Amino acid sequence: MTAVEPRQKLETSARSRAGAQNNRDTNGRLSFLDWSRGLAVVIMLQGHVYHSFNRTDLRTEGPFMLSQFFGGMGPAIFLVLTGITLAFLMDRRERQGLGPMDRWKAALRRAGYLFSLAFLFRLQLWVFGLPGSPWTDLFRVDILNCMGFGIGLMSVMAIFTTAERVRLCAALGLAIAALSPLVSILNWSWLPPQVSAYLVPSYQYFAFFPWASFIAFGLSIGSALRLARPEHMNRLMQWGTLAGLVLIVGGQYFSNMTYSFYPKSEFWLNSPGLIVIKLGAVLLIIAFSFIWTEFAVGAAWSWLRQLGTTSLLVYWVHIELVYGRWFGAFKESLSNMQCAFITVLVVALMLGLSVVKSRWGSLRPVLASYFSWDTPSRASGD
Secondary structure, three states: OOOHHHHHHHHHHHHHHHHHHHOEOOOOOEHHHHHHHHHHHHHHHHHHHHHHHEOHHHOOOHHHHHHHHHHOHHHHHHHHHHHHHHHHHHHHHHHOOOOHHHHHHHHHHHHHHHHHHHHHHHHHHHHHOOOOOOHHHHHOOOHHHHHHHHHHHHHHHHHOOHHHHHHHHHHHHHHHHHHHHHHHHOOOOOOOHHHHOOOOOOOOOOOHHHHHHHHHHHHHHHHHHHHOOHHHHHHHHHHHHHHHHHHHHHHHHHHOOOOOOOOOOOHHHHOHHHHHHHHHHHHHHHHHHHHHHHHHHOOOOOHHHHHHHOHHHHHHHHHHHHHOOOOHHHOOOEOHHHHHHHHHHHHHHHHHHHHHHHOHHHHHHHHHHHHOOOOOOOOOOO
8 A cells, every 4th residue: 555545545534524514504503404404394385385375176286286295295304304303412412421311301301392382383373363263273283293292202212322222213213104004093082182183193183103203213313423423424325315215116116015914004194105205205305415515505505504494483484374364365266376476485585584583683783773763862951
């Protein structure tokens, strides 16, 4: 081996480490995860706009069906990224030297935080919908409820090490997906509907089965990311791409088999095949996001990444904007092109809101200078 070869390896390793640092913003956030989350935001926005405003006679045509098909990927991306964030939290507490019970408590606090946000969100929607909104809307199980409930049950994974969580959470995700059709055929009439909505697969709610499987898979993926060295991230993304393709092809193959392991299963509701296919697509999105932010965008500002940093705020505001009574006259009355225009408009508004939120510290003094006023001083003779 010549003296040049070790130097080349060192230079390659240094470039890999430098590149990995380019995938972090000034706050230390992983840019490719924010970019993935921002893509999920756009997918969600277009899906909700078409669902709320598209004419009923157009809902069997290509544009609406395509919109809703891609819209179904948004929750899967959000839930996987939620699991990744939770895995980072568990690993960080482990590296800080916290014991298993303290790590468990930290994960439970995260679940409680999301649960609180979920009920505040439903309360705000209910108040804004008065007097026509029924009280049962307060107990609707939305994606935030699914996150809080799923994290609460999976918080026990914090007692294991990061390396153990990689395989345990992957197995847990598979188990949740595999049990979903069986949960659907059980009799849950003995439970109040507000409780069973958290468990039983439904087209109307984000139940634990099968949606929480994405949180478990995210825990596994996030633990693997925490174990990977910066110089190994490129290799990890290559394996992620390969795994994503295998999951998509395998899930499609087994979903089309004439023989089924289950007495009854609905592909779009509780099929493990659909979960596997969506997971494969999420892995491809994460890998592409890494490549794009690592080698194309770099440290430059990205509007998708910007949306990803404030996804919760965007979610909260746009639901009221799109489904609230503000634009009720346009509900289920717009053409495909009009819905496309409204989608662009909503994305632009949410991007503006996101920028204001992120830069509020610097914008506030400027706005104060425009709207400030001085109290007139009293005359000395008064």
